Amino acid sequence: MQFKNLQLNKPILRAISEKGYQLATPVQEQTIPLVLDKKDVIASAQTGTGKTAAFALPILQLLFDKQDAGKKAKKIRALIVSPTRELAIQIEDNFKTYGKYTNLRTTVIYGGISIEPQKDTLKKGVDILIATPGRLLDLHKQDIVNLDYVEILVLDEADLMLDMGFINDVKKIERLCPKEKQVLLFSATMPSRIIELSNSILKNPETIDVTPKSSAAESVHQKLYYVPKTKKMELCLHLLRNTIKGDILIFRRTKFGVDKLEKMLRKNGYKVNSIHGDKTQSAREDALNKFKNKQVNILIATDVASRGIDIQNLDAVINFDMPNVPEIYVHRIGRTGRAGLTGSSHSFCAADERTYIQTIEKLIGTTIPVEKEHPYPLDPKAKPEVYIKKGSNHKKGRKSAASKKNKKRWY
Template sequence: MQFKDLQLNKHILKAISAKGYETPTAVQTQTIPLVLAKKDIIASAQTGTGKTAAFALPILQLLFDKQDASKKGKKIRALVVSPTRELALQIEENFTDYSKFTNLRSTVIFGGTSIEPQKDILKKGVDILIATPGRLLDLHKQDCINLDYIEMLVLDEADLMLDMGFIDDVKKIERICPKSKQILLFSATMPQKVVELANSILNNPETVNVTPKQSTAQGVNQKLYYVGKNKKMELCLHLLRNTIKGDILIFRRTKFGVEKLENMLKKNGYNVDSIHGDKTQKGREDALNSFKDKKVNILIATDVASRGIDISNLDAVINFDIPNVPETYVHRIGRTGRAGNIGASFSFCAADEKTYIKTIEELINDTIPVETEHPYPLDPKAKPEVYIKKGSSNKKNRKSAGSKKNKKRWY
């Protein structure tokens, strides 16, 4: 199937062609006709399957006929709610690219940055708004956003949105919008709470499922390294010097871990930047842009960056720390091997992380190949170190000799 077979107009097809896309992905083929038919949709799709275009293209098509309103007269008619600032920015980039040959205007709003410029843009009028939940509700409370004309509401990465505690915000946003709107819900996984949300707000939805159950992204060569926790830094350096080349995304569990690894790699001459929660919004954007613009070839991140960041031609992902949630592993390695490209993932497992590997392999219904040829091997049978806090040598409820000696007695 070609994009022209999906009933998209010539202006949108021209923009798609300018991006270099020729044939739609599975999620696009299934979703676009349903959106154009104005059906509510609940779609399950992995990262890297092209789901942003699956809702962006038909939204632009549906809004195209009403695009000639004067700029000041523009009303927000499509709202996309996104869990993170990075994902919201990525969606906005896509809308800008696909609408370049139309008069449709879009903008993005998110927290962690000045609210005044966002108010100014909204006053000028836009057709499509991409927003994170907190900032959207803040601006609505200040009467800076009118959602009375919303025709289409998109909830993207719904499972992550609920994991981040946005369930009440999402429900409130849905209630603020007109009852007659079309709702498109996209989620990488479909836990029960996402299904319950969909059942409560969607109207006779069509289901789109292009995610093979319990499957990792295709086109990713996975490798597992058993290594002592105190040798992970050395292993990382060894692989960067001898095995892993190109543009690399490294995941660590904590902000402290990100900074420690970043400092070590910089001292060894590598071009590195990082994204984590303690960085300002501008700092995070600068780091991501440096990576995209090839100013640095290694980006270290906490899981805030594991979803929604569309970095083309990413060569490898390193799981420096194994995630304790198995779905997170799938999302992390889904950053590479996208859109038909071949990628690689390298996972460093210490003894106390072996149980995480077991649950990951149960989820993906596969065994991750173990690489034994490296300088810092850990016996796969090694048991995690157990730290036993040394207690007092005194019997319970008995004072030590020193305590008795220092005690001033009244008698």
């Protein structure tokens, strides 16, 4: 369907056409009319499906009629809550792009940077606020943010907010907004706690599901390597030297794992950078820009830090650690092979990750080809490694002589 058939006004259509977009994606085609009808919506859609425009365009349209309040008189009438800073910045870019021929003011607030400039911008008055939960509640506590006039609340990447422990903050933010409001919830996956959340805050929502069940298989050449956990570093190095070339995104499960791999690749002369939750905002942006500008060709990331990051023309994805949620696998490898190009994905599976492969293959409806020709094969009979926590050698309740000597007695 063309955008001009979706009841959007000329200023918005003009901005869309300048971006070169004519046809709406499935999530846009289904969501935009429902949002314009002021319905609550719960949408299962991944990054890369065009979901930001699916809520940004109708919100700009709905707020368009009241856009000319004096700047000081502007109230926050649309609130978009996003789990990560990168995603929040990207959403703001979208709103500014699509709303360039309107008088609607958009701003973004997030932690990790100075709060004062954000306060100044908010005091000038904004119509649309994009925020991460922590900074939003912080500014609300300081009476800088007033949510009494919010007409539309968007919860983006709700499953990621759950993973990051923001779910109680999200509930609190929802309660700070007026009771009568439109709520739009977007999530790549639908775990039971997200369904519970949607049942508690959405009123008779319309459900949209545009999660491609096997989108993973079409433009991405997938390979699976069974490898002992202790040999993953060596296998990664072997593949980078001999097989995998170009711009590469490597996923690891933990921040510690990201740092360890980055150090090893640097030592071996690779141009590499990383992003994870413990890095400052400027360090994360710097890493991302260097990767986009081809100053480095390998970027290592955790799932949380990478969600929503828009990286074009990736040549390959390496799953250094297998994800235990099958949708995350689809999401990861969907970063390559976009826009009609082909890409490759290389997944390292240790003995204790075998069960994840079954659930992934069930979701994508295909068997991932196993690459047996590599120097570090896993013994098919290998048992998962079990780590036993060693206790103290001291007897329970035993006190040292020094401890007894220093004991202050009350008698």
